[in-house]
Amino acid sequence: MAGTGEGKKEEPDYKKLFNFPLIRHTDMPEEMKVETMELCVTACEKFETNNESAAKMIKESMDKKFGSSWHVVIGEDFGFEITHEAKNLLYMFYGGRLAICVWRCS
Numbered sequence: 863m864a865g866t867g868e869g870k871k872e873e874p875d876y877k878k879l880f881n882f883p884l885i886r887h888t889d890m891p892e893e894m895k896v897e898t899m900e901l902c903v904t905a906c907e908k909f910e911t912n913n914e915s916a917a918k919m920i921k922e923s924m925d926k927k928f929g930s931s932w933h934v935v936i937g938e939d940f941g942f943e944i945t946h947e948a949k950n951l952l953y954m955f956y957g958g959r960l961a962i963c964v965w966r967c968s
Contacts, residue, residue: 882956883899883902883903883954883955883956884954884955884956885899885952885953885954886953886954886955886961887951887952887953888951888952888953888954889948889949889950889951890949890950890951890952891949894928894949895952897927898924898952898964899952899954901919901920901923901924902920902952902954902956902962902964903956905917905919905920905923906936906956906957906960906962913936913937913960916936917934917935917936918934920932920934920936920962920964921933921934924964924966928950928966929966931966931967931968932964932965932966933964933965933966933967934962934963934964935961935962935963936960936961936962936963937960937961938959938960938961939959940961942963944963944965944967945967946965946966946967947965947966947967947968950965950966950967951963951964951965951966952964952965
């Protein structure tokens with residue numbers, strides 16, 4: 863059987879892309895979480911190639927809807943350690959490797 867390649871699975875050359883939001887961590891109330899998730903998906907779809915504009919749209923919408931002091935980070939490779947108000951953090955993935963972190967601090 864040596865050299866025949868039988869029994870081995872071929873690794874796919876593509877990455878599995880998710881076109882739905884995948885929540886990594888949140889402490890938001892359910893209603894706020896759903897609204898924030900939908901806002902993030904809408905912004906990322908609208909500004910597919912411009913994370914800065916998507917983050918700006920999310921921040922401005924969150925400031926209007928839930929009060930000021932919201933912060934947003936969008937990207938593919940970042941680490942973070944933040945202090946935030948309780949029940950005001952959402953960390954999610956969208957579209958494969960794109961991560962979105964939304965939080966509020968005073």
